[in-house]
Amino acid sequence: AGGSPDPDAPPAVELDGVTKRYGDTAAVDDVTLRVREGEFFTLVGPSGCGKTTTLRLIAGFEEPSSGAVRFAGESVAGVPPEDRDVGVVFQNYALFPHMTVGENVGYGLNFADPPEGVTRDERVAELLELVDLPDAADREPESLSGGQRQRVAMARALAPGPDLLLLDEPMSALDAQLRERLRVQVRRIQSELSITTVYVTHDQEEALAISDRVAVIRDGTPEQVAPPRTVYREPATRFVAEFVGDNNVLAGRVVDAEGSESDGAPRTVAVDVGGEPLRIETDGAVDTAPGDRLTFCVRPEYLRIGEGESRLAATVENAEFLGETTRVTLDWGGRDLVVRTRDPLSGEVVVGFDPEDAHVISVNEA
Numbered sequence: 349a350g351g352s353p354d355p356d357a358p359p360a361v362e363l364d365g366v367t368k369r370y371g372d373t374a375a376v377d378d379v380t381l382r383v384r385e386g387e388f389f390t391l392v393g394p395s396g397c398g399k400t401t402t403l404r405l406i407a408g409f410e411e412p413s414s415g416a417v418r419f420a421g422e423s424v425a426g427v428p429p430e431d432r433d434v435g436v437v438f439q440n441y442a443l444f445p446h447m448t449v450g451e452n453v454g455y456g457l458n459f460a461d462p463p464e465g466v467t468r469d470e471r472v473a474e475l476l477e478l479v480d481l482p483d484a485a486d487r488e489p490e491s492l493s494g495g496q497r498q499r500v501a502m503a504r505a506l507a508p509g510p511d512l513l514l515l516d517e518p519m520s521a522l523d524a525q526l527r528e529r530l531r532v533q534v535r536r537i538q539s540e541l542s543i544t545t546v547y548v549t550h551d552q553e554e555a556l557a558i559s560d561r562v563a564v565i566r567d568g569t570p571e572q573v574a575p576p577r578t579v580y581r582e583p584a585t586r587f588v589a590e591f592v593g594d595n596n597v598l599a600g601r602v603v604d605a606e607g608s609e610s611d612g613a614p615r616t617v618a619v620d621v622g623g624e625p626l627r628i629e630t631d632g633a634v635d636t637a638p639g640d641r642l643t644f645c646v647r648p649e650y651l652r653i654g655e656g657e658s659r660l661a662a663t664v665e666n667a668e669f670l671g672e673t674t675r676v677t678l679d680w681g682g683r684d685l686v687v688r689t690r691d692p693l694s695g696e697v698v699v700g701f702d703p704e705d706a707h708v709i710s711v712n713e714a
């Protein structure tokens with residue numbers, strides 16, 4: 349993605365052991381996160397996992413039950429939202445219908461002055477230019493599309509020149525095509541301003557497409573915080589492996605392990621998942637011995653028909669034509685396997701993968 353944030357910069361936003369309880373439930377459960385200056389950081393996870401609550405704690409609409417929120421190293425405990433220098437855009441952050449687009453953007457300047465040397469009108473024009481609606485100042489919000497309205501909402505949030513931009517599912521009310529276009533624009537705007545951004549979505553594909561780093565959250569706690577490629581290729585937990593993208597997660601006992609355990613080099617192990625043992629490459633950081641229970645995953649795009657070192661004989665159960673590929677569900681001894689192919693499949697098939705295409709998720713864990 350766009351700008352490359354400096355990894356040595358102090359964290360723009362820091363959550364340090366933050367918990368938020370509502371009655372008996374911890375919506376946010378002992379979360380420690382660091383968002384870097386200029387970073388596009390995304391909180392992704394299923395409904396109810398605590399994304400919105402986390403964002404509200406950063407914005408100052410909620411205070412933590414315990415733990416600290418810090419901006420650039422300083423605690424913001426007790427600092428109200430309007431004094432935090434944050435711009436916020438919600439899913440349904442309705443524009444004021446009785447004001448023009450320009451007045452809506454200008455409204456963002458009622459509580460904070462425009463940057464020095466810039467008049468209010470100049471600032472509004474600048475922001476409308478930024479969100480690619482240079483001629484929209486005199487239009488009524490009603491005459492805009494949903495995507496255009498969300499861009500105006502972004503312009504309004506950005507008008508005072510906040511240090512931090514918080515976006516809570518700003519695209520979830522829009523149709524799929526519009527979302528894809530808008531996310532490119534959101535990312536461009538963020539890159540142009542190099543503004544630290546925390547983005548909330550339940551859409552894992554959107555999270556991968558737009559972010560510098562992603563926190564995959566489950567039940568109030570991040571299970572992995574990493575760049576999109578790492579989250580996709582090296583999921584840290586079974587939940588991450590199954591939540592992000594399509595995946596085949598398998599588990600079995602190690603029956604044979606080649607090579608020495610401690611030299612740090614990749615090793616290939618044979619795993620009994622039922623049927624012929626499957627050969628899996630571990631990344632060297634993983635210590636395994638015969639008898640260990642290994643959980644690993646193989647992405648559908650790595651399962652090939654009639655090829656690969658480790659092979660599985662399965663039966664076609666279901667096929668969904670998706671255009672570019674067909675997503676085929678196979679029954680393999682009572683388990684579902686997903687493959688993606690270009691050619692139609694039916695009946696009995698043999699699919700395979702090479703040891704290096706498997707990723708080990710855990711050893712001796714449930």
Ligand code: ATP
Nearest residue numbers: 370374375393394395396397398399400401402550
């Ligand atoms: P969604 O994507 O559905 O908005 P989310 O991941 O943003 O979900 P939150 O809205 O942060 O999740 O909610 C996390 C948990 O905390 C949920 O179980 C929710 O019911 C609970 N919760 C959130 N706000 C409150 C509140 N004000 N009072 C009581 N419970 C709350």
